[in-house]
Amino acid sequence: MNTxxxxxxxxxxxxxxVACVVFGGVRTYFLNAEPNGDEDEAAAARERFFRIDSxxxxxxxxxxxxAPLYDVKELRPTPAGFVLGRSLxxxxxxxxxxxxxxxxCHQQFSAxxxxxxxxxxxxxxxxGFRNVPALQNLIWKDAFMxxxxxxxxxxxxxxxxxxxxxxxxxxxxxxxxxRADSSYRELFRRAYGDTAITSKRFLRALTQFMVLxxxxxxxYDKMLRKEVTFSAQEEQGYRLFQEHCSSCHSEPxxxxxxYRVIGLPADTALRDSGRARVTGLAxxxxxxxxxxxxxxxxxxxxxxxxxxxxxxAVLDFYxxxxxxxxxxxxxxxxxxxxxxxxxxxxxxxxxxDTSFVRDRRFADPRGY
Amino acid sequence: xLRLLRLVCMIVISVIxxxxxxxxxxxxxxxxxxPMVQQRPLVLDSLMYQxxxxxxxxxxxxxxxxxxxxxxxxxxxxxxxDVILCDAEDSASLRVSATVPxxxxxxxxxxxxxxxxxRNCTGAQxxxxxxxxxxxxxxxxxxxxVKLEGYAPASSAQGKKLEYHIGGYRPPAICTRSVTLPFQTxxxxxxxxxxIDIAVDVAQILTQPHNINFQExxxxxxxxxxxxxxxxxxxMFRILAIKNIPLPR
Numbered sequence: 001m002n003t004x005x006x007x008x009x010x011x012x013x014x015x016x017x018v019a020c021v022v023f024g025g026v027r028t029y030f031l032n033a034e035p036n037g038d039e040d041e042a043a044a045a046r047e048r049f050f051r052i053d054s055x056x057x058x059x060x061x062x063x064x065x066x067a068p069l070y071d072v073k074e075l076r077p078t079p080a081g082f083v084l085g086r087s088l089x090x091x092x093x094x095x096x097x098x099x100x101x102x103x104x105c106h107q108q109f110s111a112x113x114x115x116x117x118x119x120x121x122x123x124x125x126x127x128g129f130r131n132v133p134a135l136q137n138l139i140w141k142d143a144f145m146x147x148x149x150x151x152x153x154x155x156x157x158x159x160x161x162x163x164x165x166x167x168x169x170x171x172x173x174x175x176x177x178x179r180a181d182s183s184y185r186e187l188f189r190r191a192y193g194d195t196a197i198t199s200k201r202f203l204r205a206l207t208q209f210m211v212l213x214x215x216x217x218x219x220y221d222k223m224l225r226k227e228v229t230f231s232a233q234e235e236q237g238y239r240l241f242q243e244h245c246s247s248c249h250s251e252p253x254x255x256x257x258x259y260r261v262i263g264l265p266a267d268t269a270l271r272d273s274g275r276a277r278v279t280g281l282a283x284x285x286x287x288x289x290x291x292x293x294x295x296x297x298x299x300x301x302x303x304x305x306x307x308x309x310x311x312x313a314v315l316d317f318y319x320x321x322x323x324x325x326x327x328x329x330x331x332x333x334x335x336x337x338x339x340x341x342x343x344x345x346x347x348x349x350x351x352x353d354t355s356f357v358r359d360r361r362f363a364d365p366r367g368y
Numbered sequence: 369x370l371r372l373l374r375l376v377c378m379i380v381i382s383v384i385x386x387x388x389x390x391x392x393x394x395x396x397x398x399x400x401x402x403p404m405v406q407q408r409p410l411v412l413d414s415l416m417y418q419x420x421x422x423x424x425x426x427x428x429x430x431x432x433x434x435x436x437x438x439x440x441x442x443x444x445x446x447x448x449x450d451v452i453l454c455d456a457e458d459s460a461s462l463r464v465s466a467t468v469p470x471x472x473x474x475x476x477x478x479x480x481x482x483x484x485x486x487r488n489c490t491g492a493q494x495x496x497x498x499x500x501x502x503x504x505x506x507x508x509x510x511x512x513x514v515k516l517e518g519y520a521p522a523s524s525a526q527g528k529k530l531e532y533h534i535g536g537y538r539p540p541a542i543c544t545r546s547v548t549l550p551f552q553t554x555x556x557x558x559x560x561x562x563x564i565d566i567a568v569d570v571a572q573i574l575t576q577p578h579n580i581n582f583q584e585x586x587x588x589x590x591x592x593x594x595x596x597x598x599x600x601x602x603x604m605f606r607i608l609a610i611k612n613i614p615l616p617r
Binding site for chain 2: 149150151152153154155158159161162163171172175198199200203204207277278279280281
């Protein structure tokens, strides 16, 4: 036997064997590395989507809007404060059954109203007695709720929080739950410098989240900025709207913040006296706050008790003569023809602000 | 050198002594609220009181706000406190101290029962006005000015409870009431505390000018009948005693 050739071939075989093992190992490593890379990228994209920077909490006052009624400069929204407010808004820890959050009724894709629900319902098994209003442009409102019972944005969250048929909680107990939660202690520390969880900090964090909800980028707004043009029907609808609707639904907020009796037959089951509940005045019986019509196409059903399923039903109501007491401003709408009603509805469609309902800052940070 | 050192030490000690004595001007006014039912101190959870209609009742909770608390001089008013929340269950809350200018001519105290409209519309606040104190209506923004709760066999409410939550800063119920309690002219110095004991008579909330019948009106928690009860509680304060307490040196 030729020893040197034998040694050489053994060496070659061993080298090939080692090379195969090494190659196999390296290949396997890179094959397995691929899914990990995807995961990291997904996590990074998610982080980018939900991250709030300083520029995200700068409030841009839309051109043509009146002076705000809430002092945002005094509130001084910060990224950490906004993130805390967002977390609280979406967290069912705020409810007595750990199941309901603000977002259960205030849903972003519906401009923070509750689409397809006539009346709010929350804590398991309960039904409210009023329709969920949209949350938009809140700093331009002087009072909140359909009857204006709440006089300041910061204390608005207390109303659903303590209502037995909404979140069914108490302020002291909610603060206790938050204090016991290490992730909330950390969020409060980031927002306020220390882990003290007080009612003022809690309410103003939610307020930081709410003040940024500005909707002023609909087709209508773009038309005013001359970025788009209306169709002929939308133009006609806009003209009719200004003639028949804007004495109450006045631009640019599409509400004049007043309380009106519009001749809706009283719901004998709900027996909701509206503004009279707050003022005690006979003239305010069945008066309700004029809602903003921004995003109205996405906030059906309509009225304080959600009795109208569609804008067609709403326009039909306004075109019908009624003997019930109602605001004289409504008289001219009776003469609208079916065609004109459709034009107005086409115009109302231009008030949808998709950038608002898809704004990533207000999205559910829990991800699904 | 040693003499210089001694001189410096004397100066330093004198300065400290002077600073120390200047700090002794501590709080020279103490208001002490004493919850009572007519002539007797209020005892909570005791079914032993009777109203105008001889209906038995007990008191389980009694809280109230006083704002703009002042002591009245001849031509001045000196601030004692801006907002205080008193709770019959919390004796510390019934003592209000302040430092007022030295004077020989104080002749009364004044305050408002309740919270003014500006403070009612200021949103989330801290301290006495923190909504956590259970004195803020979450469903119709505004502070509860006087909260009186208890039980009465004659009550027609569920559980025989009595529940009087009186507040309101705007129509239809404005329940703030101004109170002035005059007394014989006193001096307030800076080396003693003048203690003014003020009786807070629960019975007055239930009588004059409107006598409350527990069967007809066991619960008042919104604007209906609130002003009538505010007219009642306007008279619930009176001066009990004024004492002079030298401060320890």
